[in-house]
Amino acid sequence: MKSVVTSISLELDGDVTHTRRSALLIAKVAQAPSRDQIRFATAVSEIARNAYQYGENGVAEFSFNTTSRGVRLLARVHDRGHGIRDVDAMLRGRHQSHKGPGLGLSGSQKLVDDFVINTSEAGTIVELALNLKTVNAPVDLARTAAEALVTATHGSPVEELSEQNRALRDALAEQQFLLREMHHRTKNNLAIIQSLALMQARRSEHAETRRALNDLTGRIQAFANAHNLLHRADDVTHVDIREHIETLTERLRVALAQSGLAIETEGPPLLVSFDTATELGLIINELVTNAAKHAPSTNDRNSVVTITAARVGTKIRLTVADNGIGLANAEETLRASKSLGWKIIEGCVRKLNGSIAVDGSAGLVVDVEFDQGPF
Template identity: 60%
Template sequence: MTHTRRTARLAAQVAGAATRDQIRFATAVSEIARNALQYGGGGVAEFAFDRPKERTRLMARVQDKGPGIAAVETMLRARHQAHTGLGLGLSGSQKLVDYFDLKTGSGGTLVTLGLHVAGSRDTDELAKSAAAALIDAAQGSPIEELAEQNRALRDSLAEQQFLLREIHHRTKNNLAIIQSLALMQARQAKSEETQEALGILTNRIQAFANAHNFLHQAEDVTQVDLRQHLDSLTERLSSAFGSKGFTIACRAEAFPVGFEMATEIALVVNELVTNAAKHGGENGHVKIDAYEDGGNICLRVSDDGPGLENPEAVLRNSRSLGWRIVEGCVRKVNGSLDVEGAKGLSVLLTIPNDR
C-alpha cells in the first residue's frame, strides 16, 4: 500500500497537481488498495493518463479477485457502515476524487479513480515523466519518502485549516450584516408584534454566528468549546431581555463539541430562553446547565415561570415555530427531550457524545 500511495502521489505531482490534490488522490487510491488487500485477497493497481473531451486525467485502476461486494450501492451512499470498515473506504474514497467508477461481481471488483490535472501536456509525455520520477524515488530511502509524504500532508492540512478559518470568518461577517439589517428594520417598524418578531429573528441569527465566530478564532477550526459558546450566547441574550429585569444564569462544563452540534445547541437555548422571556414575566429567571454524563452531553434549560400541565403533550401539539425549531435541532443531533412543567418549565436535552 505504501508503494501504491507513493506512485499515486508522484504521478499527481508530475502532472502539476497542487499538494492538496496529490494528497487526496493518493489517499483515495491507497484506501481502495487496502480494501483489495484486506478483503479481496490482494490485487493489482495500474496508473495511466488519458484525455477524454480535451481534459487530462490521471487514472488509477485497482482490481482484485475477491468474491465481490454486497450492498455496494448502499455503501457508496454512505448509508451503511460495515464493521470491517469497507463501507468507509469506498464512500470516503469516492468523495476524494474527481472520477469514480466501481464494477463488482463474483469474479472480483474493479475500482477506477480519476484526478483532473491542469495543462495540455501529451499523455505519453506525462506517463514517461511519471515513470522516471518513480525510478528516481525507488533509489531513495523509504524513510525519506515517508517523511516527504508527512510534510506534504502537514502542508495540505495547514492550507485546509486556513481555508476553513476564512470560511467561518466570512460567514460570520455575512450573518452580522443580515442581523444589522433586521435590527434596522425592527427600529423602523411601528407594530410591536413586528418589532418582537424581528428581535427574535436577530437572536436566531446570533445563535448561528456565535459558533462561526469561535471557530474563526480557535486553533482547531472544527470544534467549539461549549462553555465559551454558551457563556457568550447567554451574555447576548441577557442584553436582549435584561432590560425587563429578566435574568439568565449559565453553568456549563468546558469541553469541545463539533460545529454542527454547537449550532444546534445554541438554537435550542435561544428558543427556550426566548420562550421563557415571553411567558415568564418581567422578573423571570432562567438557568442553563450543560455537562457530560457518561457517554452523553446533557443540556438543561429551566425557568421559574407558570409552567405547564402535561407539558410534553401541550408542546407536541403546539404550533409554535420556536418549539418546532427545538424539535428539529434535537432530531439533527440524534438527541432526546424530557420536559417537566410542575415548577416552571424545565427541558432536558440529552445527546449521544460521538466525539
Template identity: 70%
Template sequence: MKSVITSIALEQDGDVSHTRRTARLIAKVGGATSRDQIRFATAVSEIARNAVQYGKDGVAEFAFDEGHSNTHLIARVQDHGNGIHALDDLLRNRHQSHRGPGLGLSGSQKLVDAFHVDTDEAGTTIDLTLNLKTDSPVQELANAAAEALVKAAHGSPIEELAEQNRALRDALAEQQFLLREMHHRTKNNLAIIQSLALLQARQSGNEETRRALNDFTGRIQAFANAHNLLHRADDVTEVDLQTHIETLAERLRRAFDQSGVTIETKSEALTVSFDTATEIGLIVNELLTNAVKHAADKAGRADEQRCVQVIASQVGSKIRLTVKDNGPGLDNAKTVLRKSRSLGWKIVEGCVRKLNGSIEVDGTDGLAVSIEFNTHTLQ
C-alpha cells in the same frame, strides 16, 4: 492519448503502502497540490487494500491521459475476486457498518474527480481519476514520473516518510484555512441578513410583525455564533460549548437589559462538533428567550429577583443541557408545551430530534427544560 507509467502487483499489505507512495509521487510529478496528492493517494490505497483483502490478487496501474480540456492521472485497480454485491447501495453509503468486498468505495469516490466501477463474478476493475492543471505532454509526464519512481526506490524510506508527513501537514493547513474562511464568510452573510431583518422590523408598523422579525434575528444569531467561534478557533472542527452558551446569553442580556431578569450560565469545559453546536445554539436561544420573556411578564414582588439559568454538564457519555427559571412554574408543563402552537417549542423539539436526544420538562419549582444527547449521534 494514454501513457502508462507503472504497474504494482497487489498480493500483500506491503503492496498497499507501496501503491500509496507511488500514487502520491506520480501526482506530485503531475503538478498536483499537496492536498490533491493526499486525497488521490488515500483513495487509491483504500481500493488497493480492498483488492488485497477480498480480491484474491490484483494489480494497480498508473497512467497519464490527455483529455479534451485537461490532463488526467488515472489509477486502475483490478482484482480477481467474486465481484461486489449491492454496488449502488455501497456507493450511496447506505451500508454504514459494511465489512467485506467494497469496503471504502463510498469514501474513495468522494476523494477523486472521477470514479468508475466495473464488477462481476470474475472480478472488479475500478478507475480513479485526478484532474491535473498542466500543459506538459503526457509522454513527458510519464517519463518524469518513471524517473522519479526509480530515484525514490533508491532513496531512504525515512526521507520518503518525512516527505509524506510534510505533504500531509501542508494539506491539513490548507484545509483548515479554507474552512476558517468559509465560516468567516458565512458569518458575514448571516450578519447581512440579520441587519436587513432588523431594519424591516423597525420600519414595520405592526407590533406582531416586529416581534416575529426580532425573534427571527435571534435565530440567525444562534447560527452565526457557531460560525464566528470556529473562524477564531485553533481547531476548526469543534466548538467550545462553554463560550458558545455564554456568548448567546450575553446577547440576550443586552436585548432584555430593562427586563430586570438575571441570566446565569454554568457550563463545564466541553467541546462539540459544528453541527451539534448549531442545534444547541437554536435550543438555547429559544428556551432562554422564552424563559426571560415569561419571567419579565409575570414578575412577582418588587423585591423578588427573577433569574434564568443555563447549565451544561457531562453526564456519563452524554451532555445534559438545562434552562430553568425561578418563576411560579407551570402545571402539566410537558403537556401544555406540546399542545401549544409555539414556533419556538417546535424548533426545540426538531433540534432535539436531530441530536437523537431526549427532553424532560418540570414545572413544579419554576419551569425547567432539560435535554440530554450524545454528541456522536447527530443525524
C-alpha cells in the same frame, strides 16, 4: 490514449502502503496541489486495501491520459473477487455496514474528480481520476513519474517519511485556512441578513410582525455565533460549548435587557462538533427567549435562567432552567403546543439523536441529552 506509469500487485499488506506512496509521488511529479496529492493517494489506498482484504488480491495501475477537460492522472484498481452487492447504495452513502467488500467506496468517490466502478462475479474494477492543470503531455508525465518511482526505491525511508509528513502538514494548513475563511464569510453573510431583518422590524407598523422579525434575528445570531467562534479558533472543526454559551448569552443579555432577565451559565470546557454547537445554540436561544417572555420579575424575586452543559457518562446534558411560575403538565402541554419555538427545539433534538425531558413543577426545567463520543 493512456500512458502507463507502473502497475502494483496487491498481494500483501505492504503493497497497499506502497500503492499509497506511489500515488502520492506520481501526483507530486504531475505538480498537483498538496491537497490534491493527499486526497488522490487516500482514495486510491482505500480502494487498494479493499481489493487486498476482500477482493482476493488485485492490481493497481497508474497512468496519464487526455480528455476533453485536459490531462488527468488515472488509477485503475482491478480485484479478483466476486463483486460487490448493493454498490449503488454504498455510493449514495446509504449502506450501513462498516466492513466487507465495498469498504471506502463512498468516501473515495468524494475525494477524486472522476470515479467509475464496474462490478460483477468476475471481479471489480474501480477507476479514480485526478484532473491536472499542466501543459505537459501524458507520455512525458508518465516517463518522469516512472523515473521518480525508480529513484525513490533507492532513497532513504526516513527522508521519504519526512516528505510525506510535510505534505500532510501543508495540506492540513491549507484546509484549515479554507475552513476558517468559509466560517468568516458565512458569519458576515448572516450578519447582513440579520441587519436586514432588524431594519424591516423597525419599519413595520405591526407589533406582531416586529416580534416575529426580532425572534428571527435571535435565531440567525445563534447560527452566526458558532461560525464566529470557529473563525477565531485554532481548531476549526470543534467548538468549546462553554465559550459558545457564554458568547451567545452575553448577546441575549443585551437583546433582552428590558425584560429584567438574569442569565447564568455553568459547566466545564467541552468540545462539540460544529453541527452540534449550532443545534445547541438554537435550543438555548429559544428557551432563554421563552423565559424572558414567561418568567417575568416580581417585586420579591428577579427572573433568572440558568444554563448548564456537562458530560454525564457517555452523554452530554444541556439543562436550561428558569425560576418562573412553571407549567402544569409541561411535557404534554408543550408537545401539543403550536409554538414555532418549541417545534424548533424538538427538531434540533431530533438532529442530535437526543432525548428531551421537561419539568414545570418549579419554574420550567428542560434537559436535553445526547451521545457525543470522546474526541
